[in-house]
Amino acid sequence: MESSVIDRVIHGIELTAAGFLAAVTALMFVSVFLRYLFAWSIPDSYDLSCLMLGILIFWGMAGAGYRGEHITVDLLWSVCAPRVQEAMDLFAALVTLVAMAAFAWMMGNKVLGTLRDNVLTYDTQMPVWVFYAVAWVGLAASVLLLVVRAVRLVLRSDAFARLSHHLTTAE
Template sequence: MNRAWMDRFIDTIEWIAAGFVGIVALNIFVGVLLRNTLNYAIPDSFDIGRMLLGILIFWGIAATSYRGGHITVDLVWANVGPKYQRMIDVFATLVLLFVVTVQTWTLFDKVRTTYNDNVLTFDMHMPTWPFFAIAWAGDGAAVLLIAIRTYRLIFHPEDIHDAKVKTVE
């Protein structure tokens, strides 16, 4: 795979996740502002906010999965040599790839059943399946990014951009 293409893809996923953070923040800000100044509630703001948070979580999984920005326990990893550290990284990433792939499969079933059951929001009767589909797309992006991370860990470990975090030993 072309390295520059993969890096652009990774950056795009991270920007999409950041965009959803902004959308969730804007939704909350506007809802609170209207409620406190004009005593007006946006119709379906609770349902929309809840579904946007779900979208944010799944796109956040995609953004943190590649960079290694999620919470890790490095007790064993920190006390072994580089060869074993790489083996642990590959094993852990393969387990993560398996788990997120299964999660993506089951979330697709949720999108399908929500669409087939015609689940709607309470006030405006908007279909909810598009929100679930966007969340599913984030989970699918996570699978792709974890696959790229696995590929790079095995064949090009120098291309991994792990988050640099201060560890306590």
Template sequence: MKRNLMDRMINSIEWLAAIFVGIVALNIFIAVVLRKFFSTSIPDAYDFGRMLLGILIFWGIAATSYRGSHITVDLVWTWAGPRMKRVIDVFATLVLLLVVTVQTATLFDKVRLTYTDHVLTYDLNIPTWPFYAVAWAGDVSAVILIAIRTWRLIFHPELLEEDTPQSHSTE
């Protein structure tokens, strides 16, 4: 199957989200091992942990927004016919695009304020704005992926059906 630029971008964003899951897990594992066996801790482990968790959340939103694999309530959608299902999907994705776009603008303001206020971590005095900027990049990725999903829902729904688990045979 030939992969176009959009598919490569989608896969790259999903891989980045997975990498951030690994980084958060590694941070927690190292902090626990150091505390349990060596009675010490990583300086700023709490600050790093909470900022990495924020990064993970925003990149996770990006990864799940395109696939539509997040938790949903599909009672009305299940009872609808194929045409109405598509209308519901397009409407829901447009609303999600609007909400995440506003969230992205708000988060950029947080990055800007953190930079201008020169907010630092507690122990090592590391600037926190780069962590917020990486989280914001995840939110920007979510907007891009939701826009791609909206485009495909409206003009090329067959491209989305390839990605759904129901269309893959289980042999």
């Protein structure tokens, strides 16, 4: 049951990233079309596309981090024993988790600073902090999903299974 809930959350996160990708693509296509055919541009199209691109990247990182589909170098990993591979996977997941948690913390500070400083887009004077906040939610989801990944790696580990068995038989 837990797996299906996590799968639905991942699917929602990926749909959110895909929706922002579609919005950025449509905005850029329409903007270029209008600029070249009618010499007119959509107000704040550059700012909006940059802000939405940041959102889709941060939301996409959540799914990629959870699935372990980010860029990796498996040269050393591929020649190691399975137990060493498990340890390396867990270490990598924990390092990624710590880095992403620090990134989310700093992005949260950036959201608050942007809100406090009342940063606005140039043409339409839209508040930028809203876009930063949506991006931060993607980073927060990334941290939570990396915690789930690390826990699953520990629970799947042979070493954890042996330790668990040893603790239950010692009682």
